[in-house]
Amino acid sequence: MNIDTLQKFVALVRHMNYTTASRELHITQPGLSKSISELEKELGVKLFRREGELELTPAGEFCLERAEEIVYQRTLMENGCRQLANSDDTALRIAYPYGVDKTYDAILAAYRHVRSRHPYVPIRFSSQDRVPLLQKLTQNKVDVGTVILFQGDLDCFSAEEGGEFQLELLCADAPELWVPLDHPLSKKESIELEDIEKIPLFVGQAPPFELFRTTLESFASSYGLTLRMLPKAVNSLEEFVIAAEGSNAGLLLASRGVGEARGHEKPAMTMKASFALPITSYHYFIYRKGDANPLLREYMDEVKNQMMRAGE
Structure with a gap:
């Protein structure tokens, strides 16, 4: 046949x-x-x-x-x-970080947009942690990715990796505190750092949040406080509800948007927006310096456009 x-x-x-x-x-x-x-x-x-x-x-x-x-x-x-x-277009290989954050929907929408505009161009989409992402960028196996960096992390990254890669800021983010509705803290209009001392605490978002943990611990220590952060990282409210079952852990400290990014928000949870920490994470595009792939700029600009529309 x-x-x-x-x-x-x-x-x-x-x-x-x-x-x-x-x-x-x-x-x-x-x-x-x-x-x-x-x-x-x-x-x-x-x-x-x-x-x-x-x-x-x-x-x-x-x-x-x-x-x-x-x-x-x-x-x-x-x-x-x-x-x-008969085209100058080349393949585009996109990577995004593990976990869910406020940029996920924009990245996915931009990926679909570029695919619809270039239906015959191979465009691949995969999730990567930061270390394998850098390796694949170096090996020319990925064209563009996003990384989440904190200020101290950014300084180290710029010194160690900045010569080979280009960083372009996408957005800045701040942590939020999610509290079960049956938790005493859910009734408070605002929550201070002292309120969560000694309470078992899940920290949202997998790597690179190791630095976030140490930064948060250092900040609390400067006020004479000790936070009890559990070693398990969770990436959505759904994961948190499952992880918290049967334990005495009732709080989730997560990057902004973790509850809504994939529709995982549970009616049993409430977000305490009034809880704020002077800790900011920065979302960057990362790509090889001098990369002339025309689809690279089109994709990054579309992610930014999608972020702007979401903020309107």
């Missing part, structure tokens, strides 16, 4: 006439008849009833749907290759 034979089968079904179908295919009628007979022999079924007007059998109906899809995919591939042969 080959795709040309399936194309002949589809053409015959379209016309239900050997003469008309063979004329469209630019082959002889006996040649078309032979191809259909060989296909039926290979499949072990009759595709047509030939008494009177040509008519598909149930097996023919079954095979038609699949043959049309194969022929369609072949056409897409041929058209795509022709487009790529």
